[in-house]
Amino acid sequence: MVLIAVIMLYPFWVMIGTSLKSEAQFLSGGGFSWLSWKNLTATIPVGQEVLSSTIVCTASILIILAVGLPAGFAFAKLRFRASTVVFLVIVSAMMVPLQAILMPEFVNVTKLGLTGGYLGAIVVYAALGTPFSVFLFATYFRGVPDELIEAGIVDGLGYFGALWRLVVPIAIPAIATVTVLQFIQIWDDLLVGLLFIQNTSERPITVGLAVLAAGRTTSIPELMAGSLVSALPAMVVYLVFQRYLVKGLTMGIDR
Amino acid sequence: MSVVTINGTTPIHRRGRRLSLRRRRQVAGFLFALPAIALVVGFIGVPIGQAVYYSFTEWNGLTSTWIGASAWTQAFHNSNLWTALQNNALLLLAVPFALGLPLLIAMLLHQRVVGWRIFRSIYFLPTAISWVVLGLVAERFFAYHGTLNSLIHAVGLTHVSTNMLGYESTALSALGITFVFTMIGTNTMLFLTGLATLDPSLEEAARIDGAGRWRIFRSITLPHLSRFIQLAFVMTVIALFSALFSLIFVMTGGGPGYATTTMEFLIYQTGFDQGAFGTAALYGLILFVLTAIVGVVQLRLIGSEE
Amino acid sequence: MADIDFDGVTKVYGDGPPAVDRLSLHIDDGEFMVLVGPSGCGKTTALRMLAGLEEISSGTLRIGGAVVNNTLPKDRDVAMVFQNYALYPHMSVAQNMGFALKIRGESKREIARKVEDAARILRLTEYLERRPKALSGGQRQRVAMGRAIVRSPQAFLMDEPLSNLDAKLRVEMRSEIARIQRLLSVATVYVTHDQVEAMTMGDRVAVLRDGQLQQVATPQDIYDRPANEFVAGFMGSPPMNLVPCQLRPGRSRVEVVVADQSIELPLGYADTHSLPEAGADVVLGVRPEDVLIADATGANVLKVRVERVEALGSEALVHLAWGEGGASSSRDARSRSFIAKVGPRVTFAPGDVVSVQVSPEHIHFFDAGTGISLRAGGR
Ligand SMILES: Nc1ncnc2c1ncn2[C@@H]1O[C@H](COP(=O)(O)OP(=O)(O)OP(=O)(O)O)[C@@H](O)[C@H]1O
Ligand SMILES: [Mg+2]
Numbered sequence: 001m002v003l004i005a006v007i008m009l010y011p012f013w014v015m016i017g018t019s020l021k022s023e024a025q026f027l028s029g030g031g032f033s034w035l036s037w038k039n040l041t042a043t044i045p046v047g048q049e050v051l052s053s054t055i056v057c058t059a060s061i062l063i064i065l066a067v068g069l070p071a072g073f074a075f076a077k078l079r080f081r082a083s084t085v086v087f088l089v090i091v092s093a094m095m096v097p098l099q100a101i102l103m104p105e106f107v108n109v110t111k112l113g114l115t116g117g118y119l120g121a122i123v124v125y126a127a128l129g130t131p132f133s134v135f136l137f138a139t140y141f142r143g144v145p146d147e148l149i150e151a152g153i154v155d156g157l158g159y160f161g162a163l164w165r166l167v168v169p170i171a172i173p174a175i176a177t178v179t180v181l182q183f184i185q186i187w188d189d190l191l192v193g194l195l196f197i198q199n200t201s202e203r204p205i206t207v208g209l210a211v212l213a214a215g216r217t218t219s220i221p222e223l224m225a226g227s228l229v230s231a232l233p234a235m236v237v238y239l240v241f242q243r244y245l246v247k248g249l250t251m252g253i254d255r
Numbered sequence: 256m257s258v259v260t261i262n263g264t265t266p267i268h269r270r271g272r273r274l275s276l277r278r279r280r281q282v283a284g285f286l287f288a289l290p291a292i293a294l295v296v297g298f299i300g301v302p303i304g305q306a307v308y309y310s311f312t313e314w315n316g317l318t319s320t321w322i323g324a325s326a327w328t329q330a331f332h333n334s335n336l337w338t339a340l341q342n343n344a345l346l347l348l349a350v351p352f353a354l355g356l357p358l359l360i361a362m363l364l365h366q367r368v369v370g371w372r373i374f375r376s377i378y379f380l381p382t383a384i385s386w387v388v389l390g391l392v393a394e395r396f397f398a399y400h401g402t403l404n405s406l407i408h409a410v411g412l413t414h415v416s417t418n419m420l421g422y423e424s425t426a427l428s429a430l431g432i433t434f435v436f437t438m439i440g441t442n443t444m445l446f447l448t449g450l451a452t453l454d455p456s457l458e459e460a461a462r463i464d465g466a467g468r469w470r471i472f473r474s475i476t477l478p479h480l481s482r483f484i485q486l487a488f489v490m491t492v493i494a495l496f497s498a499l500f501s502l503i504f505v506m507t508g509g510g511p512g513y514a515t516t517t518m519e520f521l522i523y524q525t526g527f528d529q530g531a532f533g534t535a536a537l538y539g540l541i542l543f544v545l546t547a548i549v550g551v552v553q554l555r556l557i558g559s560e561e
Numbered sequence: 562m563a564d565i566d567f568d569g570v571t572k573v574y575g576d577g578p579p580a581v582d583r584l585s586l587h588i589d590d591g592e593f594m595v596l597v598g599p600s601g602c603g604k605t606t607a608l609r610m611l612a613g614l615e616e617i618s619s620g621t622l623r624i625g626g627a628v629v630n631n632t633l634p635k636d637r638d639v640a641m642v643f644q645n646y647a648l649y650p651h652m653s654v655a656q657n658m659g660f661a662l663k664i665r666g667e668s669k670r671e672i673a674r675k676v677e678d679a680a681r682i683l684r685l686t687e688y689l690e691r692r693p694k695a696l697s698g699g700q701r702q703r704v705a706m707g708r709a710i711v712r713s714p715q716a717f718l719m720d721e722p723l724s725n726l727d728a729k730l731r732v733e734m735r736s737e738i739a740r741i742q743r744l745l746s747v748a749t750v751y752v753t754h755d756q757v758e759a760m761t762m763g764d765r766v767a768v769l770r771d772g773q774l775q776q777v778a779t780p781q782d783i784y785d786r787p788a789n790e791f792v793a794g795f796m797g798s799p800p801m802n803l804v805p806c807q808l809r810p811g812r813s814r815v816e817v818v819v820a821d822q823s824i825e826l827p828l829g830y831a832d833t834h835s836l837p838e839a840g841a842d843v844v845l846g847v848r849p850e851d852v853l854i855a856d857a858t859g860a861n862v863l864k865v866r867v868e869r870v871e872a873l874g875s876e877a878l879v880h881l882a883w884g885e886g887g888a889s890s891s892r893d894a895r896s897r898s899f900i901a902k903v904g905p906r907v908t909f910a911p912g913d914v915v916s917v918q919v920s921p922e923h924i925h926f927f928d929a930g931t932g933i934s935l936r937a938g939g940r
Contacts, residue, residue: 001363005377008439011384011392014402018395063294071291078284086292093299095550097497099519100543103526103536104305105298107316127298134291147647150614155661155708156635159283165664169651188385190501195527206501210387213394213505220395227388238383239376246444275631277616 012228019225026221036221043218044226049205050233056118056193056204057186060125061179064133067126068178072137073167077149078159087138094131098124098191106195120196121204125186133178140174141167177244180237184245187234205230303543306536314533322533330537338513339521339538342427343545346495346517349431353438353491354484360439361446362476375447382440386501393433394420394506423514426507430515433502438494442487449483450476489553496546518542563625563715564590565611565748570620572606572772580606582772583620588716591746593739595763595780597753599795603772604752608718611750612641624715635664640709642719646701648693648708655680655689658707679711682741699730706738710745717742717749723758731755735762756796760784768792790932793846793925799878801846802899805929808841817845817924822863822883826921834926834935843935846925852901853918854879854909862916867909868898877907881917 018026022033040046074080075087098105105124106115114120144167152166153159168175193207203211209226212218238245311326312319330336360378364371381389396402397419404416419429453476461471477484500519503509509516509524516524519542526535565588572581581603588594596604609615610622613634622629629637640661649657658679659672667675680686683703693701702722709717722738723731739762742749753759759766760780768775768783768791776788787793793801807818816823830836837843855862869880882898901917909915926935 001368001374004360004363005374007436008378008381010396010402011381011389014392014395015388067290067294070287074284074287078280078287080281080284080288083284083288086288089300090291090295092550093295095493095546096299096303097493097519097542097546099497099500099522100539100546101299101302101306102522102539103314103316103532104302104309106526107532108298108302108305110316123294124298127294130291130294131299145645145647147643147645148649150612151641151643151647151708152649152660153614153634154612154639154641155712156664158633158635159280159287161664163287166649172651184383188383188387188501190385190387190504191523194504206385206387209385209391210501210505213387213391214508223391224395227391231384231388234383234385235380238380242376242379245382246448275616276613276633279633 015224015228015231018221019228021221026219036219036225039219040222040225040229043222044208044212045201046205046226046229048201049203049208050229052118052197052202053187053204053206053230053233056121056125056197057183059118059122060129060186061182063122063126064129064182065175065178067130068133068137069168069171069175070163071130071134072139072141073163075134075138076141076144077146087134090131091135092131094135098128102191102195109196115196115198117199118197118202121192124192124196125182125189128192129178129182129185133182136178137171137174140171144170173244176241180241180244183237184234187230306539306543309533310537310540312533313531314536315530316532319533326533326537330534333534335513335516335521335525336538336541339516339518340541342513342515342517343496345427346431346434346499347492349435350488350491350495352435354442354487356435357439357442357487358446358480358484360443361450362472364443364447365450378443379440381437382444386437386498387505389437390433390502390505393429393436393502397429420507421511423511426511426514430499430502430506433506434495434499437502438491442491445483445487445490446480449480453479485553489549492549493546496542496549518545563748564588564592565716565750566621566623567607567611568621568623570607570610570622571618572603572610572615573618579603579618579772581610581769584769584772584774586767586774586777588748588750590748593742593749593751593762593764595751595753595759595766596769597756597759597766597795598769598775600754602769604754604769605720606772607769608641608720608750608752611716612639612718613637638712638714639716639718640712640714642705642709642717642722644721644724646693646705646722646725648701648704650693653690653692654685654696654704654707657693657704658711661708661712675711676707679707682710682744683707698726699734702726702730702734703737706741710741713745714747717747717751719749720752721754722751723753724755738762756798759796766796768795770795786934786936787846787925788934790844790846790927790934793927793934797848799849799900799902801848801925802852803927804845804847804899806843806845808836808838808843817843824861824863824919824921824924826924830921836926836935837928842929844927844929844932846927847899847919847923849878849900849902851919851923852881852899853920854901854903854915855918861921862918864914865917867911867913867915869911870907870909872905872907875905877903877905879903879907879909881915 019036020032020034022035025033071090075083109115109120109124112120114123148170149162149166152162157165187204188206190206190210193204194210197203197207205226209223209230212226213223309319311323312321313326364375364378394401397417399416399418399421403419407415407417417425419425457475458471461475466474496517497519499517500523503515503517503520507515509520518538522535522538522542525531525538567584567586570581570584571579573579584603584607586594596607598604606615610617611624613629613632617630624637624639649660652660655673655676658676662672662675676689677686680689683706685700685703685707688696688700688704693704696704702725705722719738723734726734735758738751751758751762763780765777766780766783767777770791776783776792778786783792783796787796787801790803794803809816809818809823816825863883865881865883867879868882871878871880879901880898881901927933928935
């Protein structure tokens, strides 16, 4: 068990160890220095990049929730004509990898003029995250008794009121699951940020790191320091909300 | 009823009369689902259709010329496609490890030894890290001055040195190993959840009946986990087809040569490095079909169970 | 405050048989109406149509004189108590009870006052800040009631509100609900399949079967003068004994032939009953408590054999049978046996042959074909 723990902690050890060396010390193997951390912001615009990541993540997740909650409610409780078929189509979109539709997607989003700022990436992340959130919310809401919604309707709510004042508060755990999973996914993603945010000064941190790394000219200790910074938020979210993550991954099969 | 009331409420009443209660529920349902439908159709559905169209064209993103079926025959004569497909196929060899190791780890954690919660958190922690970062770290691990060589030297083989990412023969293996590492957290999590739903009294009953550890694992634990293993399998294969991009991008850039170019990376290269949007769209369709097959197989498996 | 009027209301799901079939039923303002019937007879469906949760296929539904067929639930101003209570899990008891008022836009102070009043009536004051999860079944039931009464609605709709409670609580809440309804005097439709609730709580009882209304009357009327064989067999525990028999013209009176024995009906009986011609098949019904086990011999006494005695403490049920013992089918066996409810101290044992007497005024006759009561004037 300890051995496995060592292996799983290896990335952190590498990141921490390497980042606490200067470029020269890294090449020669020994030593300790804060130099890389001091130079970090000069080499990598960490602050700007973390901000970009945060903006993109937050906006995408808000859209995913705003779109997924009503849709999940509709598919679970307000079934309309052909809703089962539509639901299946949306859910099967979960299986479509972005790469499969990358070219038309890129051209479309560019033509819409969205690749300049954050908008293109936000929309694409939202579209990619929606099927899962619809699926998860619909599954969750199926477990909510019909009578609860009906009680609200008899108490005077319309469908929108029922969604906003009953369904959403009850769905807090599911909302947390979607948020955590999507946060980690979007924060850690490279492809969308790389292609759909053309303006280099608005790059998310993951993209910034990858581009520098692929360029192979940046000092590795500084790269590692940047990596650590980029990994931190997702790790914190992960450690705090671990149980929602597990729940989301196994949604639908562990009942 | 006063005139005022009639004047004031007639339109509302009229609308109320026309729409029956059920109809109103359905309309609300449809409206609620509409944004999701629009987003998915607009940004996933439509591009699939476009990809089909453009796969028959020569396309640079702005203008396209129809070249018909010959686009497909040309593509299949391109050796890069076959290399990429072969790389994907070879990487499938990593799947048993990406499932087997997490299964073992989950079994270990399931013993609930002292401090298992801490170990669990540690084992899952890399799940939160971007594959970009993990790729960077893996590069360090496999590099000439990296950890792997230090380990080899430490066990006494001082004259042996590797540089797995530097050679066509070994780069793909290095990528596969990294992939296995990155999947450990998620799959362990899945299996552990599966094990937690296993009724412990079953195991005890089997033990009382005189079944050994292996017997118990074979006839109780494994069958119980089958749904979870299926899910992990599908998720792993899909990740293999569509999530390696970050690793490849930072570790090898697809090389050396085309040694680590998988389908998804080939799509990126063809489209964005060579500007052959049409061909890239075509490759995308091939990837789509491959993942669809996995999805259908999965549905079949679930279907046959129920 | 309003009355409720079902006028030929029908509900058809898909292309199945009607779940509610041309139901016409009037509930007066302030009246407590109990809907009763076997499982699947359409009680819940009728209630849901009234609440506006289910579409009406045909017919007209009025609340307080206004047609509400297509009125949204929120505009009907009715309150509903669900079988599983459907309390909002994320709200405290007070919030649950005040929710409808809040939606309606009443002031905080007003809401608080009404909630407190309701809580006092329901003895919930000390639980107002709790979440539903932290309440017992009976307390949750009362919160569900509270949610309905704070609204002072046009009508209360309750769907088996006591069925999730244990027997003792059920008895308690039974009179509690009846008390509150009388206190507030709001038209109430109460669905149950428990006949004790039906008998004890309602001003009137409506009996449904396969979506069709069988009879509406006061509980005692339903018991004493069931409109048909179904109602007779449904209400009462154990149910009314129903025995196929034949009418035979006697010397001067009508005689009923039960098995090989006969009962004479008094002169004038035919005046109060529209009996068919002599020789016709009818079904004779008699409540278990009206079967007297007597030593007497003579007219109108049947000789029967004791099959089984069930002592229930305060009373005993005696299963009686006549004719040849080994009846081939169970239906046959039922038609050859009946139950008497007698005092707890029984002096006979299985196998004994005893005489039983039924006084003619306690006999019900039903048409053998249609099951309709043959009492003159129908119901
Ligand atoms: N949503 C539905 N779709 C199709 N059929 C339905 C639906 N709801 C009820 N039914 C059918 O309508 C009939 C009446 O159902 P209802 O729920 O009103 O019965 P009930 O009298 O309340 O029974 P119970 O005492 O079991 O609650 C049943 O045959 C039932 O199968
Ligand atoms: Mg019911």
